[in-house]
Amino acid sequence: MHPSHFAAVVLFALFASVVFGITQRDTxxxxxxxxxxxxxxxxxxxxxxxxxxxxxxx
Amino acid sequence: MATSQNNKNQAAGGFVYLPLxxxxxxxxxxxxxxxxxxxxxxxxxxxxxxxxxxxxxxxxLYAGAHDILDMLGFAGDMGNGLLYIVSRxxxxxxxxxxxxxxxYGTRFIVVAGxxxxxxxxxxxxxxxxxxx
Numbered sequence: 399m400h401p402s403h404f405a406a407v408v409l410f411a412l413f414a415s416v417v418f419g420i421t422q423r424d425t426x427x428x429x430x431x432x433x434x435x436x437x438x439x440x441x442x443x444x445x446x447x448x449x450x451x452x453x454x455x456x
Numbered sequence: 457m458a459t460s461q462n463n464k465n466q467a468a469g470g471f472v473y474l475p476l477x478x479x480x481x482x483x484x485x486x487x488x489x490x491x492x493x494x495x496x497x498x499x500x501x502x503x504x505x506x507x508x509x510x511x512x513x514x515x516x517l518y519a520g521a522h523d524i525l526d527m528l529g530f531a532g533d534m535g536n537g538l539l540y541i542v543s544r545x546x547x548x549x550x551x552x553x554x555x556x557x558x559x560y561g562t563r564f565i566v567v568a569g570x571x572x573x574x575x576x577x578x579x580x581x582x583x584x585x586x587x588x
Contacts, residue, residue, distance in 0.1 A: 416502040
């Protein structure tokens, strides 16, 4: 299996966010919100850091 | 509400660390023991998915500790419980990482173990009444 770097990031973020959401909050609604928040932060920070490294490498 | 949950859990009796140990050995089993079917299924799916994808990407299963990084990786892998033991016995995973995706896979396996430990501790907190 050879996923792209971005696909690997999305899979990692998805699985980690589900576990974080369930284990770190008490109610279903708050679990979903926190899981979505973690997912956006994981993927968003990977995209931002990728662009930062792109410009540093130029 | 929290008090009634505490009383309910204490009244359940039995070995208080059973969900913790079961959750470590089999992802989601701690929550299943506590009849948290939905949470258990999502946790099991996430942790199993991460571990299987890590193996499919030819990730490395740490077999011993030669330096500090190996030691940390080994500790993370051990968090997978029976998944790690069965995979080692079956000879799954790579001995040496030879491609980029293998390096990602190695991290997936380690993080799956760490997430499983978090999940097992959550099951323990549910059992003791610290969490609803």
